[in-house]
Amino acid sequence: MASITLEGLKKTYSGDVHAVKGIDLQIEDGEFVVLVGPSGCGKSTLLRMVAGLETITEGTLKIGDRVVNKLEPAERDIAMVFQNYALYPHMTVYNNLAYGLKNRGFKKDDIDKRVRLAAKMLEIEDFLERKPRKLSGGQRQRVAMGRALVREPSAFLFDEPLSNLDAKLRVQMRVEIKQLQRRLKTTSLYVTHDQLEAMTLGDRLVVLNAGQIEQVGTPMEIYARPATMFVAEFIGSPAMNMLPLEYLGTQNSSVLEHLPEGTDTLGIRPDDMHLTAPDTPHLAIDATLMLFEAAGAESHLYVNLADSEQPTVIRTAGQPAVREGETLRFYVTRDALHPFNSTTRKRTDG
Protein backbone atom coordinates (compact mmCIF):
# COMPACT_ATOMS: atom_id res chain seq x y z
CA MET A 1 0.00 0.00 0.00
CA ALA A 2 1.31 3.39 -0.86
CA SER A 3 0.38 6.79 -2.13
CA ILE A 4 1.34 7.87 -5.63
CA THR A 5 2.63 11.37 -6.24
CA LEU A 6 2.94 12.93 -9.69
CA GLU A 7 4.86 16.20 -9.86
CA GLY A 8 4.97 18.08 -13.15
CA LEU A 9 4.93 14.85 -15.13
CA LYS A 10 5.57 15.42 -18.84
CA LYS A 11 5.88 13.16 -21.85
CA THR A 12 7.28 14.49 -25.09
CA TYR A 13 7.76 12.31 -28.13
CA SER A 14 10.32 13.12 -30.77
CA GLY A 15 9.04 15.63 -33.24
CA ASP A 16 7.74 17.88 -30.49
CA VAL A 17 4.59 15.91 -29.75
CA HIS A 18 3.48 16.67 -26.21
CA ALA A 19 1.36 13.75 -25.09
CA VAL A 20 1.31 14.69 -21.41
CA LYS A 21 1.88 18.34 -20.56
CA GLY A 22 2.71 18.58 -16.89
CA ILE A 23 0.49 16.66 -14.50
CA ASP A 24 0.42 17.27 -10.75
CA LEU A 25 -1.60 14.77 -8.82
CA GLN A 26 -1.56 13.21 -5.39
CA ILE A 27 -3.21 9.81 -5.03
CA GLU A 28 -3.75 8.90 -1.38
CA ASP A 29 -3.04 5.50 0.07
CA GLY A 30 -5.98 3.21 -0.64
CA GLU A 31 -7.74 5.66 -2.91
CA PHE A 32 -9.44 4.70 -6.19
CA VAL A 33 -8.68 7.38 -8.76
CA VAL A 34 -10.08 7.24 -12.28
CA LEU A 35 -8.40 8.97 -15.21
CA VAL A 36 -11.07 9.80 -17.74
CA GLY A 37 -10.98 11.61 -21.04
CA PRO A 38 -11.60 11.18 -24.75
CA SER A 39 -9.26 9.01 -26.81
CA GLY A 40 -5.92 10.65 -27.43
CA CYS A 41 -6.06 12.79 -24.28
CA GLY A 42 -2.94 11.16 -22.85
CA LYS A 43 -4.62 9.15 -20.10
CA SER A 44 -3.15 5.81 -21.17
CA THR A 45 0.27 7.37 -21.66
CA LEU A 46 0.08 8.79 -18.16
CA LEU A 47 -0.87 5.41 -16.70
CA ARG A 48 1.93 3.71 -18.61
CA MET A 49 4.37 6.29 -17.26
CA VAL A 50 3.29 5.37 -13.74
CA ALA A 51 3.69 1.70 -14.65
CA GLY A 52 7.16 2.27 -16.06
CA LEU A 53 6.27 1.16 -19.58
CA GLU A 54 6.84 4.68 -20.93
CA THR A 55 9.79 6.82 -19.96
CA ILE A 56 9.18 10.07 -18.12
CA THR A 57 10.45 13.08 -20.08
CA GLU A 58 10.24 15.49 -17.18
CA GLY A 59 8.92 15.62 -13.63
CA THR A 60 8.99 13.31 -10.62
CA LEU A 61 7.00 10.21 -9.90
CA LYS A 62 6.86 8.83 -6.38
CA ILE A 63 5.30 5.62 -5.19
CA GLY A 64 5.22 5.85 -1.41
CA ASP A 65 8.33 7.84 -0.56
CA ARG A 66 10.42 6.35 -3.34
CA VAL A 67 11.20 8.25 -6.52
CA VAL A 68 10.66 5.60 -9.18
CA ASN A 69 11.32 7.59 -12.38
CA LYS A 70 14.09 5.30 -13.56
CA LEU A 71 12.94 1.98 -12.15
CA GLU A 72 11.81 -0.97 -14.25
CA PRO A 73 8.08 -1.82 -13.98
CA ALA A 74 8.87 -4.88 -11.90
CA GLU A 75 10.79 -2.81 -9.35
CA ARG A 76 7.96 -0.34 -8.82
CA ASP A 77 5.81 -2.77 -6.89
CA ILE A 78 2.76 -2.17 -9.06
CA ALA A 79 0.50 -4.56 -10.94
CA MET A 80 -1.29 -3.78 -14.16
CA VAL A 81 -4.43 -5.07 -15.82
CA PHE A 82 -4.29 -4.63 -19.58
CA GLN A 83 -7.13 -3.84 -21.96
CA ASN A 84 -6.67 -7.08 -23.91
CA TYR A 85 -5.68 -8.90 -20.69
CA ALA A 86 -2.29 -9.97 -22.17
CA LEU A 87 -2.53 -13.44 -20.64
CA TYR A 88 0.25 -15.82 -21.62
CA PRO A 89 -1.57 -18.10 -24.09
CA HIS A 90 0.70 -21.12 -23.61
CA MET A 91 0.43 -21.19 -19.83
CA THR A 92 -2.40 -22.52 -17.71
CA VAL A 93 -4.36 -20.07 -15.62
CA TYR A 94 -2.42 -21.28 -12.59
CA ASN A 95 0.92 -20.51 -14.24
CA ASN A 96 -0.34 -17.19 -15.52
CA LEU A 97 -1.01 -16.19 -11.93
CA ALA A 98 2.19 -17.74 -10.61
CA TYR A 99 4.61 -16.40 -13.23
CA GLY A 100 5.24 -13.05 -11.57
CA LEU A 101 5.74 -14.71 -8.20
CA LYS A 102 8.17 -17.26 -9.63
CA ASN A 103 10.24 -14.49 -11.19
CA ARG A 104 10.44 -12.81 -7.82
CA GLY A 105 11.74 -15.95 -6.17
CA PHE A 106 8.76 -16.80 -4.00
CA LYS A 107 8.74 -20.27 -2.44
CA LYS A 108 6.64 -22.93 -4.14
CA ASP A 109 4.14 -23.43 -1.31
CA ASP A 110 3.81 -19.69 -0.80
CA ILE A 111 3.04 -19.26 -4.50
CA ASP A 112 0.49 -22.04 -4.30
CA LYS A 113 -1.20 -20.45 -1.29
CA ARG A 114 -1.41 -17.02 -2.91
CA VAL A 115 -2.64 -18.33 -6.26
CA ARG A 116 -5.38 -20.39 -4.64
CA LEU A 117 -6.44 -17.47 -2.45
CA ALA A 118 -6.66 -15.11 -5.42
CA ALA A 119 -8.47 -17.74 -7.47
CA LYS A 120 -10.98 -18.19 -4.68
CA MET A 121 -11.54 -14.47 -4.36
CA LEU A 122 -12.24 -14.19 -8.10
CA GLU A 123 -14.12 -17.48 -8.38
CA ILE A 124 -11.80 -18.95 -10.99
CA GLU A 125 -10.72 -21.98 -8.96
CA ASP A 126 -12.33 -24.37 -11.43
CA PHE A 127 -10.31 -23.07 -14.37
CA LEU A 128 -6.83 -23.14 -12.86
CA GLU A 129 -5.63 -25.92 -15.14
CA ARG A 130 -7.11 -24.48 -18.31
CA LYS A 131 -5.39 -22.41 -20.97
CA PRO A 132 -6.65 -18.86 -21.53
CA ARG A 133 -8.11 -19.61 -24.96
CA LYS A 134 -10.55 -22.04 -23.35
CA LEU A 135 -12.00 -19.23 -21.23
CA SER A 136 -14.76 -16.73 -21.93
CA GLY A 137 -14.11 -13.01 -22.00
CA GLY A 138 -15.30 -12.49 -18.45
CA GLN A 139 -13.19 -15.35 -17.14
CA ARG A 140 -10.11 -14.00 -18.89
CA GLN A 141 -10.80 -10.67 -17.31
CA ARG A 142 -10.85 -12.34 -13.89
CA VAL A 143 -7.57 -14.11 -14.58
CA ALA A 144 -6.01 -10.79 -15.57
CA MET A 145 -7.24 -9.33 -12.28
CA GLY A 146 -5.95 -12.35 -10.43
CA ARG A 147 -2.52 -11.93 -11.93
CA ALA A 148 -2.49 -8.41 -10.53
CA LEU A 149 -3.65 -9.25 -7.06
CA VAL A 150 -1.60 -12.37 -6.23
CA ARG A 151 1.41 -10.16 -5.82
CA GLU A 152 -0.27 -7.88 -3.26
CA PRO A 153 1.36 -4.85 -4.88
CA SER A 154 1.25 -1.32 -3.47
CA ALA A 155 -0.86 -0.15 -6.40
CA PHE A 156 -3.14 -1.52 -9.11
CA LEU A 157 -3.10 0.08 -12.53
CA PHE A 158 -6.05 -0.60 -14.81
CA ASP A 159 -5.88 0.28 -18.50
CA GLU A 160 -9.48 0.20 -19.77
CA PRO A 161 -9.93 -3.33 -18.45
CA LEU A 162 -13.64 -3.58 -19.24
CA SER A 163 -13.76 -2.24 -22.77
CA ASN A 164 -13.50 -5.69 -24.38
CA LEU A 165 -16.52 -7.06 -22.52
CA ASP A 166 -20.15 -6.97 -23.57
CA ALA A 167 -22.42 -4.44 -21.90
CA LYS A 168 -23.97 -6.75 -19.33
CA LEU A 169 -20.69 -8.28 -18.21
CA ARG A 170 -19.14 -4.84 -18.04
CA VAL A 171 -21.65 -3.70 -15.44
CA GLN A 172 -21.12 -6.87 -13.43
CA MET A 173 -17.31 -6.64 -13.50
CA ARG A 174 -17.50 -2.94 -12.66
CA VAL A 175 -19.32 -3.78 -9.47
CA GLU A 176 -16.86 -6.55 -8.66
CA ILE A 177 -13.82 -4.36 -9.22
CA LYS A 178 -15.30 -1.75 -6.92
CA GLN A 179 -16.05 -4.29 -4.20
CA LEU A 180 -12.65 -5.92 -4.53
CA GLN A 181 -10.88 -2.59 -4.23
CA ARG A 182 -12.97 -1.66 -1.16
CA ARG A 183 -12.03 -4.94 0.48
CA LEU A 184 -8.30 -4.88 -0.35
CA LYS A 185 -7.90 -1.12 0.09
CA THR A 186 -5.12 -1.08 -2.49
CA THR A 187 -4.32 2.23 -4.13
CA SER A 188 -5.74 2.08 -7.66
CA LEU A 189 -5.38 4.12 -10.79
CA TYR A 190 -7.96 3.32 -13.44
CA VAL A 191 -8.07 4.58 -17.01
CA THR A 192 -11.28 4.70 -19.00
CA HIS A 193 -12.98 6.73 -21.70
CA ASP A 194 -16.40 5.68 -20.44
CA GLN A 195 -17.76 8.45 -18.23
CA LEU A 196 -20.34 6.18 -16.61
CA GLU A 197 -17.61 3.75 -15.55
CA ALA A 198 -15.59 6.68 -14.25
CA MET A 199 -18.50 8.12 -12.26
CA THR A 200 -19.45 4.85 -10.62
CA LEU A 201 -15.97 3.49 -9.83
CA GLY A 202 -13.84 6.35 -8.66
CA ASP A 203 -13.40 7.92 -5.25
CA ARG A 204 -12.03 10.79 -7.28
CA LEU A 205 -12.05 11.55 -10.98
CA VAL A 206 -9.32 13.20 -12.99
CA VAL A 207 -10.69 14.56 -16.23
CA LEU A 208 -7.96 14.86 -18.84
CA ASN A 209 -8.01 16.70 -22.12
CA ALA A 210 -5.13 17.14 -24.56
CA GLY A 211 -2.51 16.05 -22.04
CA GLN A 212 -3.70 18.34 -19.27
CA ILE A 213 -5.91 18.04 -16.21
CA GLU A 214 -9.22 19.80 -16.70
CA GLN A 215 -10.64 19.04 -13.27
CA VAL A 216 -10.04 16.82 -10.25
CA GLY A 217 -12.77 15.98 -7.78
CA THR A 218 -15.26 13.45 -6.52
CA PRO A 219 -17.68 12.23 -9.18
CA MET A 220 -20.57 14.26 -7.74
CA GLU A 221 -18.50 17.44 -7.43
CA ILE A 222 -17.54 17.16 -11.05
CA TYR A 223 -21.07 16.41 -12.15
CA ALA A 224 -22.60 19.21 -10.09
CA ARG A 225 -20.00 21.88 -10.79
CA PRO A 226 -17.96 21.20 -13.93
CA ALA A 227 -15.07 23.66 -13.97
CA THR A 228 -14.74 23.94 -17.72
CA MET A 229 -16.97 23.58 -20.75
CA PHE A 230 -14.99 20.48 -21.72
CA VAL A 231 -15.79 18.72 -18.45
CA ALA A 232 -19.40 19.87 -18.65
CA GLU A 233 -19.86 18.32 -22.05
CA PHE A 234 -17.82 15.20 -21.32
CA ILE A 235 -19.41 14.08 -18.05
CA GLY A 236 -23.10 13.21 -18.13
CA SER A 237 -25.18 11.46 -20.75
CA PRO A 238 -26.83 12.84 -22.80
CA ALA A 239 -24.24 15.63 -22.76
CA MET A 240 -24.95 19.01 -21.18
CA ASN A 241 -26.56 21.54 -23.53
CA MET A 242 -24.47 24.64 -24.21
CA LEU A 243 -26.73 27.58 -25.05
CA PRO A 244 -25.25 30.92 -26.18
CA LEU A 245 -26.96 33.75 -24.26
CA GLU A 246 -28.20 35.55 -27.36
CA TYR A 247 -30.59 32.69 -28.14
CA LEU A 248 -32.39 32.99 -24.83
CA GLY A 249 -34.49 36.03 -25.74
CA THR A 250 -35.62 39.07 -23.81
CA GLN A 251 -38.31 37.39 -21.73
CA ASN A 252 -35.56 36.02 -19.47
CA SER A 253 -33.71 39.26 -18.70
CA SER A 254 -34.62 39.17 -15.00
CA VAL A 255 -32.65 35.96 -14.57
CA LEU A 256 -29.94 36.70 -17.11
CA GLU A 257 -28.88 40.00 -15.56
CA HIS A 258 -27.91 38.21 -12.37
CA LEU A 259 -25.33 36.04 -14.17
CA PRO A 260 -21.66 36.52 -13.23
CA GLU A 261 -19.58 38.84 -15.32
CA GLY A 262 -18.13 37.40 -18.52
CA THR A 263 -20.82 34.78 -18.94
CA ASP A 264 -21.81 34.26 -22.57
CA THR A 265 -22.90 30.64 -22.56
CA LEU A 266 -25.18 28.70 -20.27
CA GLY A 267 -24.76 25.03 -19.63
CA ILE A 268 -27.99 23.20 -18.85
CA ARG A 269 -28.25 19.47 -18.15
CA PRO A 270 -30.92 17.68 -20.20
CA ASP A 271 -32.64 16.66 -16.93
CA ASP A 272 -32.95 20.26 -15.74
CA MET A 273 -35.28 21.39 -18.52
CA HIS A 274 -38.90 20.95 -17.47
CA LEU A 275 -42.23 21.29 -19.23
CA THR A 276 -43.97 22.86 -16.20
CA ALA A 277 -43.02 26.18 -14.65
CA PRO A 278 -41.43 26.07 -11.15
CA ASP A 279 -42.09 28.66 -8.41
CA THR A 280 -38.50 29.77 -8.05
CA PRO A 281 -36.82 32.21 -10.46
CA HIS A 282 -36.40 30.48 -13.81
CA LEU A 283 -35.72 30.76 -17.51
CA ALA A 284 -38.42 30.11 -20.07
CA ILE A 285 -37.21 28.77 -23.41
CA ASP A 286 -39.27 28.22 -26.57
CA ALA A 287 -38.18 25.39 -28.81
CA THR A 288 -39.46 23.27 -31.67
CA LEU A 289 -39.60 19.54 -31.14
CA MET A 290 -37.63 17.82 -33.90
CA LEU A 291 -37.56 14.26 -32.63
CA PHE A 292 -39.18 12.38 -29.79
CA GLU A 293 -37.39 9.32 -28.45
CA ALA A 294 -39.17 7.09 -25.92
CA ALA A 295 -36.74 5.01 -23.88
CA GLY A 296 -39.11 3.35 -21.42
CA ALA A 297 -38.79 5.00 -18.04
CA GLU A 298 -37.57 8.23 -19.61
CA SER A 299 -37.90 10.11 -22.89
CA HIS A 300 -35.47 12.18 -24.90
CA LEU A 301 -36.70 15.26 -26.69
CA TYR A 302 -34.50 16.66 -29.44
CA VAL A 303 -35.45 20.30 -29.98
CA ASN A 304 -34.15 23.34 -31.84
CA LEU A 305 -34.29 26.64 -29.94
CA ALA A 306 -36.75 29.14 -31.43
CA ASP A 307 -35.23 31.42 -34.09
CA SER A 308 -32.05 29.31 -34.29
CA GLU A 309 -30.73 25.98 -35.31
CA GLN A 310 -29.23 25.39 -31.85
CA PRO A 311 -29.82 21.66 -31.18
CA THR A 312 -30.74 20.85 -27.59
CA VAL A 313 -31.59 17.63 -25.79
CA ILE A 314 -34.10 17.29 -22.99
CA ARG A 315 -34.64 14.30 -20.78
CA THR A 316 -37.90 13.86 -18.94
CA ALA A 317 -39.40 11.09 -16.89
CA GLY A 318 -42.25 9.10 -18.40
CA GLN A 319 -43.78 9.98 -21.75
CA PRO A 320 -45.14 13.52 -22.09
CA ALA A 321 -47.95 14.14 -24.59
CA VAL A 322 -46.06 16.03 -27.28
CA ARG A 323 -46.02 15.92 -31.08
CA GLU A 324 -43.03 16.31 -33.36
CA GLY A 325 -43.04 19.72 -35.03
CA GLU A 326 -44.88 21.53 -32.24
CA THR A 327 -43.36 24.45 -30.33
CA LEU A 328 -42.90 23.84 -26.64
CA ARG A 329 -41.91 26.02 -23.73
CA PHE A 330 -39.30 24.71 -21.30
CA TYR A 331 -38.43 26.01 -17.86
CA VAL A 332 -35.06 25.92 -16.13
CA THR A 333 -34.59 27.02 -12.50
CA ARG A 334 -31.85 29.52 -11.84
CA ASP A 335 -29.71 27.20 -9.69
CA ALA A 336 -29.60 24.61 -12.49
CA LEU A 337 -27.62 27.00 -14.71
CA HIS A 338 -23.89 26.53 -15.31
CA PRO A 339 -22.48 29.88 -16.50
CA PHE A 340 -19.43 29.68 -18.81
CA ASN A 341 -17.29 32.00 -20.89
CA SER A 342 -16.83 30.51 -24.34
CA THR A 343 -13.44 32.19 -24.89
CA THR A 344 -11.69 31.01 -21.74
CA ARG A 345 -13.97 27.93 -21.72
CA LYS A 346 -14.06 28.23 -17.94
CA ARG A 347 -16.84 28.57 -15.39
CA THR A 348 -17.55 32.20 -14.56
CA ASP A 349 -18.97 31.78 -11.04
CA GLY A 350 -15.64 30.71 -9.52
Added chain:
Amino acid sequence: MVENRPWANFFAHLTLMIGVAVVVFPVYVALVASTQAPGDLLRGTLPMLPGAHGIENFTRMWQSGVSNAGAPPAGMMLWNSFVMAMAITIGKLSISLLSAFAIVYFRFRFRMFFFWLIFITLMLPVEVRIIPTFQVVADLNMLNSFAGLSIPLIASATATFLFRQFFMTIPEEMLEAARVDGAGPLKFFKDILMPLSVTNIAALFVIMFIYGWNQYLWPLLITTDPDYYTVVMGIQRMTSEENPQWHLIMAAVVMAALPPVLVILFMQRLFVKGLTETEK
Protein backbone atom coordinates in the same frame (compact mmCIF):
# COMPACT_ATOMS: atom_id res chain seq x y z
CA MET B 1 -18.54 -28.64 -51.32
CA VAL B 2 -21.78 -30.09 -50.09
CA GLU B 3 -23.61 -30.95 -53.32
CA ASN B 4 -23.77 -34.55 -54.39
CA ARG B 5 -22.38 -34.71 -57.90
CA PRO B 6 -21.09 -38.19 -58.68
CA TRP B 7 -19.28 -37.19 -61.87
CA ALA B 8 -17.47 -34.30 -60.27
CA ASN B 9 -16.44 -36.60 -57.46
CA PHE B 10 -15.26 -39.19 -59.90
CA PHE B 11 -13.11 -36.74 -61.85
CA ALA B 12 -11.72 -35.17 -58.74
CA HIS B 13 -10.61 -38.54 -57.48
CA LEU B 14 -9.28 -39.58 -60.87
CA THR B 15 -7.18 -36.42 -61.09
CA LEU B 16 -5.85 -36.99 -57.60
CA MET B 17 -5.01 -40.59 -58.38
CA ILE B 18 -3.13 -39.66 -61.54
CA GLY B 19 -1.26 -37.00 -59.59
CA VAL B 20 -0.30 -39.42 -56.86
CA ALA B 21 0.78 -42.02 -59.43
CA VAL B 22 3.03 -39.51 -61.19
CA VAL B 23 4.70 -38.61 -57.89
CA VAL B 24 4.95 -42.13 -56.51
CA PHE B 25 6.09 -43.92 -59.68
CA PRO B 26 9.75 -42.80 -59.64
CA VAL B 27 9.98 -43.71 -55.97
CA TYR B 28 8.63 -47.14 -56.80
CA VAL B 29 11.09 -47.57 -59.62
CA ALA B 30 13.95 -46.64 -57.31
CA LEU B 31 12.74 -49.18 -54.76
CA VAL B 32 12.40 -51.91 -57.37
CA ALA B 33 15.73 -51.10 -58.97
CA SER B 34 17.51 -51.33 -55.64
CA THR B 35 16.52 -55.01 -55.37
CA GLN B 36 17.86 -56.21 -58.72
CA ALA B 37 20.98 -58.16 -59.54
CA PRO B 38 23.96 -56.25 -61.05
CA GLY B 39 23.17 -56.85 -64.75
CA ASP B 40 19.36 -56.64 -64.62
CA LEU B 41 19.12 -52.89 -65.04
CA LEU B 42 21.27 -52.80 -68.15
CA ARG B 43 19.20 -55.16 -70.30
CA GLY B 44 17.09 -52.43 -71.86
CA THR B 45 13.75 -53.07 -70.15
CA LEU B 46 13.31 -51.83 -66.65
CA PRO B 47 11.92 -54.55 -64.35
CA MET B 48 8.66 -53.55 -62.72
CA LEU B 49 8.63 -56.15 -59.96
CA PRO B 50 11.01 -56.36 -57.00
CA GLY B 51 14.00 -58.63 -57.51
CA ALA B 52 15.64 -61.00 -55.04
CA HIS B 53 18.82 -59.08 -54.30
CA GLY B 54 17.49 -56.32 -52.07
CA ILE B 55 19.18 -57.32 -48.83
CA GLU B 56 22.42 -58.06 -50.59
CA ASN B 57 22.49 -54.66 -52.33
CA PHE B 58 21.62 -52.68 -49.25
CA THR B 59 24.14 -54.53 -47.07
CA ARG B 60 26.89 -54.02 -49.60
CA MET B 61 26.12 -50.32 -50.02
CA TRP B 62 25.81 -49.77 -46.27
CA GLN B 63 29.00 -51.60 -45.35
CA SER B 64 31.51 -51.13 -48.13
CA GLY B 65 30.16 -48.68 -50.68
CA VAL B 66 31.56 -48.49 -54.18
CA SER B 67 35.18 -47.71 -53.55
CA ASN B 68 36.29 -47.71 -57.19
CA ALA B 69 33.70 -45.02 -57.92
CA GLY B 70 34.93 -42.97 -54.97
CA ALA B 71 31.92 -43.64 -52.78
CA PRO B 72 32.61 -44.69 -49.21
CA PRO B 73 30.12 -46.89 -47.29
CA ALA B 74 26.65 -45.39 -47.25
CA GLY B 75 26.42 -45.73 -43.46
CA MET B 76 29.21 -43.24 -43.05
CA MET B 77 27.91 -40.90 -45.72
CA LEU B 78 24.49 -40.92 -44.12
CA TRP B 79 26.06 -40.08 -40.78
CA ASN B 80 28.00 -37.22 -42.38
CA SER B 81 24.87 -35.89 -44.03
CA PHE B 82 22.98 -36.18 -40.78
CA VAL B 83 25.62 -34.29 -38.79
CA MET B 84 25.80 -31.59 -41.41
CA ALA B 85 22.01 -31.22 -41.73
CA MET B 86 21.52 -31.12 -37.96
CA ALA B 87 24.31 -28.59 -37.47
CA ILE B 88 22.84 -26.38 -40.18
CA THR B 89 19.30 -26.72 -38.84
CA ILE B 90 20.07 -26.08 -35.20
CA GLY B 91 22.52 -23.33 -36.08
CA LYS B 92 20.06 -21.61 -38.39
CA LEU B 93 17.23 -21.84 -35.88
CA SER B 94 19.16 -20.50 -32.92
CA ILE B 95 20.80 -17.68 -34.81
CA SER B 96 17.67 -16.57 -36.58
CA LEU B 97 15.57 -16.73 -33.40
CA LEU B 98 18.07 -14.54 -31.60
CA SER B 99 18.50 -12.05 -34.40
CA ALA B 100 14.75 -11.75 -34.93
CA PHE B 101 14.39 -11.22 -31.19
CA ALA B 102 16.98 -8.45 -31.31
CA ILE B 103 15.44 -6.79 -34.33
CA VAL B 104 11.89 -6.81 -33.02
CA TYR B 105 12.36 -6.11 -29.31
CA PHE B 106 15.43 -3.93 -28.96
CA ARG B 107 15.77 -0.34 -30.01
CA PHE B 108 19.37 0.05 -31.08
CA ARG B 109 21.11 2.31 -33.53
CA PHE B 110 20.85 1.25 -37.19
CA ARG B 111 18.27 -1.37 -36.34
CA MET B 112 16.51 -1.07 -39.67
CA PHE B 113 19.84 -0.99 -41.45
CA PHE B 114 20.76 -4.37 -39.96
CA PHE B 115 17.37 -5.74 -40.77
CA TRP B 116 17.74 -4.77 -44.41
CA LEU B 117 21.28 -6.10 -44.46
CA ILE B 118 19.97 -9.50 -43.39
CA PHE B 119 17.04 -9.24 -45.72
CA ILE B 120 19.21 -8.45 -48.75
CA THR B 121 21.21 -11.66 -48.29
CA LEU B 122 17.98 -13.44 -49.27
CA MET B 123 18.81 -12.40 -52.80
CA LEU B 124 22.20 -14.08 -52.71
CA PRO B 125 21.82 -17.88 -52.65
CA VAL B 126 24.75 -20.14 -51.81
CA GLU B 127 25.65 -20.68 -55.46
CA VAL B 128 26.16 -16.97 -56.14
CA ARG B 129 28.61 -16.42 -53.32
CA ILE B 130 30.20 -19.84 -53.48
CA ILE B 131 33.65 -18.80 -54.75
CA PRO B 132 34.35 -16.14 -52.10
CA THR B 133 32.86 -18.42 -49.45
CA PHE B 134 35.15 -21.22 -50.57
CA GLN B 135 38.12 -18.87 -50.37
CA VAL B 136 37.24 -17.87 -46.81
CA VAL B 137 36.68 -21.45 -45.68
CA ALA B 138 39.94 -22.55 -47.30
CA ASP B 139 41.89 -19.72 -45.64
CA LEU B 140 40.42 -20.70 -42.28
CA ASN B 141 41.59 -24.30 -42.80
CA MET B 142 38.06 -25.60 -42.61
CA LEU B 143 38.17 -27.74 -45.74
CA ASN B 144 37.35 -31.38 -44.98
CA SER B 145 35.64 -30.70 -41.67
CA PHE B 146 32.10 -30.62 -40.33
CA ALA B 147 32.60 -26.97 -39.42
CA GLY B 148 33.42 -26.17 -43.03
CA LEU B 149 30.42 -28.13 -44.21
CA SER B 150 27.90 -26.43 -41.96
CA ILE B 151 28.98 -23.00 -40.71
CA PRO B 152 28.89 -21.15 -44.05
CA LEU B 153 25.32 -22.33 -44.59
CA ILE B 154 24.02 -21.40 -41.16
CA ALA B 155 23.17 -17.72 -41.65
CA SER B 156 19.55 -17.62 -42.70
CA ALA B 157 17.70 -14.54 -43.80
CA THR B 158 14.57 -16.54 -44.51
CA ALA B 159 14.22 -17.88 -40.98
CA THR B 160 15.12 -14.53 -39.44
CA PHE B 161 12.52 -12.86 -41.58
CA LEU B 162 9.83 -15.43 -40.74
CA PHE B 163 10.51 -15.20 -37.01
CA ARG B 164 10.49 -11.43 -37.22
CA GLN B 165 7.10 -11.49 -38.88
CA PHE B 166 5.82 -13.91 -36.25
CA PHE B 167 7.17 -11.89 -33.32
CA MET B 168 5.51 -8.80 -34.69
CA THR B 169 2.12 -10.49 -34.48
CA ILE B 170 2.56 -11.08 -30.74
CA PRO B 171 0.77 -8.23 -29.00
CA GLU B 172 3.00 -5.62 -27.40
CA GLU B 173 1.14 -6.09 -24.12
CA MET B 174 2.62 -9.58 -23.80
CA LEU B 175 6.05 -8.03 -23.38
CA GLU B 176 4.69 -5.36 -21.07
CA ALA B 177 2.88 -7.91 -18.92
CA ALA B 178 6.11 -9.89 -18.68
CA ARG B 179 8.01 -6.77 -17.68
CA VAL B 180 5.49 -6.02 -14.96
CA ASP B 181 5.80 -9.65 -13.90
CA GLY B 182 9.51 -9.16 -13.44
CA ALA B 183 10.84 -11.01 -16.48
CA GLY B 184 14.00 -9.61 -18.05
CA PRO B 185 14.65 -9.83 -21.82
CA LEU B 186 16.17 -13.30 -21.77
CA LYS B 187 13.51 -14.63 -19.45
CA PHE B 188 10.85 -13.21 -21.73
CA PHE B 189 12.57 -14.88 -24.66
CA LYS B 190 12.80 -18.24 -22.91
CA ASP B 191 9.46 -18.32 -21.09
CA ILE B 192 7.16 -16.56 -23.52
CA LEU B 193 8.58 -16.15 -27.02
CA MET B 194 10.08 -19.64 -27.42
CA PRO B 195 6.97 -21.56 -26.29
CA LEU B 196 4.81 -19.38 -28.52
CA SER B 197 7.10 -20.08 -31.48
CA VAL B 198 7.16 -23.86 -31.07
CA THR B 199 5.05 -24.58 -34.12
CA ASN B 200 7.05 -22.16 -36.26
CA ILE B 201 10.28 -23.69 -35.01
CA ALA B 202 9.03 -27.18 -35.93
CA ALA B 203 8.01 -26.10 -39.42
CA LEU B 204 11.33 -24.41 -40.03
CA PHE B 205 13.16 -27.39 -38.57
CA VAL B 206 11.72 -29.64 -41.25
CA ILE B 207 12.41 -27.19 -44.05
CA MET B 208 15.94 -26.45 -42.86
CA PHE B 209 16.78 -30.10 -42.29
CA ILE B 210 15.81 -31.01 -45.81
CA TYR B 211 17.70 -27.98 -47.11
CA GLY B 212 20.82 -29.11 -45.26
CA TRP B 213 20.36 -32.74 -46.22
CA ASN B 214 20.02 -31.93 -49.90
CA GLN B 215 23.14 -29.75 -50.09
CA TYR B 216 25.14 -30.98 -53.03
CA LEU B 217 27.39 -28.33 -54.57
CA TRP B 218 28.92 -27.10 -51.33
CA PRO B 219 30.02 -30.49 -49.93
CA LEU B 220 31.28 -31.44 -53.37
CA LEU B 221 33.51 -28.37 -53.40
CA ILE B 222 35.04 -28.46 -49.99
CA THR B 223 35.47 -32.16 -49.25
CA THR B 224 38.27 -34.17 -50.81
CA ASP B 225 38.55 -36.62 -47.92
CA PRO B 226 36.07 -39.53 -48.31
CA ASP B 227 35.57 -39.45 -44.55
CA TYR B 228 33.50 -36.28 -45.00
CA TYR B 229 31.52 -37.19 -48.11
CA THR B 230 27.80 -36.67 -47.77
CA VAL B 231 25.32 -39.07 -49.25
CA VAL B 232 23.85 -36.74 -51.88
CA MET B 233 27.25 -35.99 -53.41
CA GLY B 234 28.28 -39.65 -52.99
CA ILE B 235 25.38 -40.72 -55.18
CA GLN B 236 26.41 -38.22 -57.77
CA ARG B 237 29.97 -39.54 -57.75
CA MET B 238 28.75 -43.10 -58.36
CA THR B 239 26.62 -42.07 -61.35
CA SER B 240 29.45 -40.26 -63.08
CA GLU B 241 31.47 -43.45 -63.30
CA GLU B 242 31.94 -45.23 -66.66
CA ASN B 243 29.74 -48.22 -65.79
CA PRO B 244 27.36 -46.98 -63.11
CA GLN B 245 26.15 -49.76 -60.84
CA TRP B 246 22.55 -48.70 -60.78
CA HIS B 247 21.32 -51.33 -58.37
CA LEU B 248 23.72 -50.02 -55.73
CA ILE B 249 23.06 -46.39 -56.58
CA MET B 250 19.35 -46.98 -56.16
CA ALA B 251 19.95 -48.64 -52.80
CA ALA B 252 21.87 -45.52 -51.73
CA VAL B 253 19.08 -43.32 -53.10
CA VAL B 254 16.47 -45.13 -51.05
CA MET B 255 18.58 -44.84 -47.92
CA ALA B 256 19.26 -41.15 -48.59
CA ALA B 257 15.56 -40.46 -48.93
CA LEU B 258 14.66 -42.05 -45.61
CA PRO B 259 15.87 -39.47 -43.04
CA PRO B 260 13.93 -36.52 -44.51
CA VAL B 261 10.85 -38.73 -44.68
CA LEU B 262 11.32 -39.70 -41.03
CA VAL B 263 11.79 -36.09 -39.97
CA ILE B 264 8.56 -35.12 -41.72
CA LEU B 265 6.67 -38.06 -40.24
CA PHE B 266 7.75 -37.22 -36.71
CA MET B 267 7.22 -33.49 -37.06
CA GLN B 268 4.18 -33.63 -39.28
CA ARG B 269 1.64 -32.69 -36.65
CA LEU B 270 3.59 -29.64 -35.50
CA PHE B 271 4.70 -28.82 -39.01
CA VAL B 272 1.19 -28.57 -40.42
CA LYS B 273 0.08 -26.60 -37.38
CA GLY B 274 2.94 -24.18 -37.84
CA LEU B 275 2.06 -23.51 -41.45
CA THR B 276 -1.68 -23.15 -41.01
CA GLU B 277 -2.44 -22.00 -37.49
CA THR B 278 -1.98 -18.47 -36.29
CA GLU B 279 -2.91 -18.79 -32.69
CA LYS B 280 -2.12 -15.88 -30.48
